[in-house]
Amino acid sequence: MSENFTRKQSRPSRLRTALVGTGYIAEFHAKAVRNIPGIELGAVCDADLKRAQTFAAAWNVPLAFSSLDEMLENARIDCIHLLAPPDLHHGLAKKALLKGVHVFLEKPMCTSVAESDELVQLALQNEVYLGVSHNFLFTDAFEQLRNVVISNVLGPIDQVTFNHLYELAQIRLGPFNSWMLRSPENVVLETGPHLISALLDIVGTPKIVSVLADRQMTLPAGQPVYRRWRVRADVGRTAVDMTMNFGPGFPQRTIYVRGLLGSATVDFDANTCVVDQRTPLNMDLDRYRRSRGIARQMREQARSVLSRYVFGKLKISKAGTPYQNSISASAACFYSSIKTGRPLDGRIAGDRGRTVIQTCAEIIAHANLVAKPAQTAPAVAPLACTPRVLVLGAAGFIGKELVKHLLSAGYCVRAMVRGTGLSPDEFQTDRLEIIRGDIRNKADLDAAMSGIEYVYHLAHAQCKTWDEYRLNDIEPTKLVGEVCLAAKVKRLVYTGTIDSYYAGAKAGTITENTPLDPNILRRNYYARAKAAAENILTAMHREQGLPLVIVRPGIVIGHGGNPFHWGVGRFTEDICEVWGDGDNKLPLVLVADVAAGLVNAIEVPQIEGHSFNLIDAPLLTAKEYLSELQRLAGYPLRVTPTRIANFYLSDLAKWVVKMAVRHPDRSRMPSYSDWESRTQKAIFNCDRTHADLKWTPASDRQRMIDEGIGIALEPWRQAIA
Structure with missing residues (x-):
């Protein structure tokens, strides 16, 4: 048994705990805490305050903060689950331990033995528990x-x-x-x-x-x-x-x-x-x-x-997936020691976590890795010109290709990204300025607009619930429109999606004049959110004169994309469940052609208020795409054309369970039409886009295969080499 345990005699009957970090793993820890009697999830914090607030609302947590310091100062917290990136573990845990707060760390404990040693000693000195969630055990x-x-x-x-x-x-x-x-x-x-x-x-x-x-x-x-x-x-x-x-x-x-x-x-x-x-x-x-x-x-x-x-899904028991159960059991073990005053189970004790890090070291x-020479931050070369074009979402698949095309066309570009996913080294130019910012933050957007004439909005959030889409995708898009109006930009180009159309067997021909799916409220959240954002911006164009152009790319493939594209079917390792029979031509388009169309969207005059569908000629069916994918990858896929009814009935069964257990995300009843739209049996006529946007995609089957599949496979080939 570990010696890392509290010696405090006074232990509250009910403990208030908090989550520090609200990324992917936070949901598992929230469920774990909710399953433990006598533990109250009282607060969450995240450097991204809006994300913390969204998480708090979804889990009915009363308090949300943007920093651990603020949370420790303004909330009574007995324990924290530290779920931040590993390089932040030491500093954040140290703050909590010094405040007399128990700390439960996601693995790895720290990034060095020295950091781990210090935390173990601080826990002993401050008579609090320090645990590490080695949940697989x-x-x-x-x-x-x-x-x-x-x-x-x-x-x-x-x-x-x-x-x-x-x-x-x-x-x-x-x-x-x-x-x-x-x-x-x-x-x-x-x-x-x-x-x-x-x-x-x-x-x-x-x-x-x-x-x-x-x-x-x-x-x-x-x-x-x-x-x-x-x-x-x-x-x-x-x-x-x-x-x-x-x-x-x-x-x-x-x-x-x-x-x-x-x-x-x-x-x-x-x-x-x-x-x-x-x-x-x-x-x-x-x-x-x-x-x-x-x-x-x-x-x-x-x-x-x-x-x-099954019993967990039906709320008959508190069990869930093996992964969820392991985290729940690990957390329950941690809190059992706090409540009873016993030493921590050796599997999660701080000193065990320290030994794990030592063994990793x-x-x-x-391994005798070749040490990289110490690098100093490269001096930022002065820009050769003042940026006139702002790209929001420049670190994404289409965003990077757009930046490359804009630079090739002679523009000076400002790219606003949330993280560090875009590097000047990728472009080697003095006409690109990369700034950090968040489209949900008006101050960031205002700062990014300085000197800007044209704005591209390609940013979108990865969300699970409609509330998350509303807070992280729809409302920020409205803010972008408002800031563009205030800055009097010459044009805002917004990227929607053809997923907002109904494109199933009964769709017929879709043109730029075709309205978005009239049953959009029954569609998947992504399609619905994109449509909602379009409607907001279109209203701002009509009522306030926002100089708006909307583009809706098709199934985008090519350099930097994933060749195992869910626009073709549902991929799971070597299995692809094709949406329907897979015999119709898909609305594919190369990312390079999408970027070219986006550049045209700021160069062609008098197209404000128009929308354009960026889709190439019908060149490949799903079956043909998958055949070429297998040939170029050099390994067989198990391709299974799947009736849409199968997907729908599976989704319906899950919804019935959600209704039975009153799941927070139970409001949207599954739609057969939504699933059937994935077959993309509609015929897309892009004649107006070709004429008005002056856009000429490849329309070459072999190029579609070579660039869309072959080049996209290169990272995969390297990964298995």
Whole structure:
């Protein structure tokens, strides 16, 4: 047991906790907290205040803050779940510990041993708990393995093999500016704790024998990344092999343990643990009995996993997915110690987290990575001209291509991005100014408008609920329109989507004069949000003279895009469920042609108030696209044309469950028309776009294949090379 525990005698009967960071993982922690009696989720904070407020509203949390300092000053908080990026863990945790607040960290604990040591000492000095959520150790499967090892069922252990074979999609698709990809060792600090925490728990502290980091590739911003790490280590007489492979391929996260008396295999993705031991029977009967035993274990555990998921969805139990259950169990373990005053379970104790980071550091040191020379921030060269064009959303797939085309056309460009996803190194020019800003912040937009004549609005948020779309997509678009009016820009170009049309079998021919789907309120949130934003801007054009041009790109493919495009079908590893029969030509368009059309949208005179559909000639069906994708990728896909009714009925079943359990996002009843629109059986006539916008796309089948699929596959090819 860890010595990292509180000595305070006074423990409140009800604890108020807060989440620091409201990204992807926050929802899992919020659910975990809500499932623990005596714990109140009283506040959230995020550097992005609007995101914190949106999260707080969705989870009915009373308080939202933009900084930990502000939250600690203005709210009574007993504990925090620290869910910020790893490089912020040390500084934020230190502040909380010094205030006497318990801290529950998402892994990795910190980015260095020294930082981890300081936090452990601060927790002891301030008599508060410091935990690290090594949540994989609380899955049902690992709990079974742990019990098998502790009870000596397998006898002395002589071999443990860890496989983390799971694509890190950011390497191929971005964002390339995340902490995890900022330096080549960070992938070990990010992923390694899952494996190392399990190793420490079932065997002990390893002595690293050798490390090979290979399959190196260079990311767009120039930083290297190693897609495979192979580690050999010893723990006494036990040999340890560990493989982390971040390239594409069949996903598999397993632990294999071999002992003198048998073996056990954990599959984290299936949440199963299978034990294999000899029987007293002769060899042939023994093999049969063991195979039957393995099958029985798999069958029983698979049923258990499914039943827990179903009962959780129906609110019959608090169980959920294995991943959610593991986080819930890890958090419950942390709070149990706080309530009882007992030491933390060794799996989540701060000193264990420190040992995990130390082992990660030893693995990195043994890899002998070529050290990058210390770099100072490059001097920002003065711009050759004053920016006249502002691109909002310049770090995106279309945004980067647009910036490239604008620069080629001789414009001086200002790109406003939220993060660091756009680098001057990608363009090598003195006519591009990159600024940080948020389209939800009027002050940022006002500052970005200085000297600007033309504005492109390509930014959009990744949202799950309608409230999130309203707060992060629709209202910011209205703000962009208002700022453009105040700045008296010459033109605002807004990118909508053809998804806002109904494009199913009954659509017929769609032109620029075709109204958006009259049943848009029943459509998916993305299509609906884009339509709502268009309506707001169109009203501002009509009533206030906003110089607006709307463009609606089709299914955009090409350099920088994902060739496994959901406009073609629903992809899951090597499976593609085609929307319908897949026999009709799709409204495809190359990203280079979209960018060319967007440049024309500020150059062609007297087109304010018009909308344009950027779609090439009908060149490829979904089946033809997928055939070429397989040929160029060099591997087979399982292509399954799927009846729209199948997608609809599955969605309807989920909605029925949401209604039964009063899920917060239950207001939109599934629409068959929405699913059927994905077949894109409509005929798009873009004659007016060609004539009025002076736009001439490729209209070349081979170029569509070579650029749209072949070039887009290049990062994928590198990832598997």
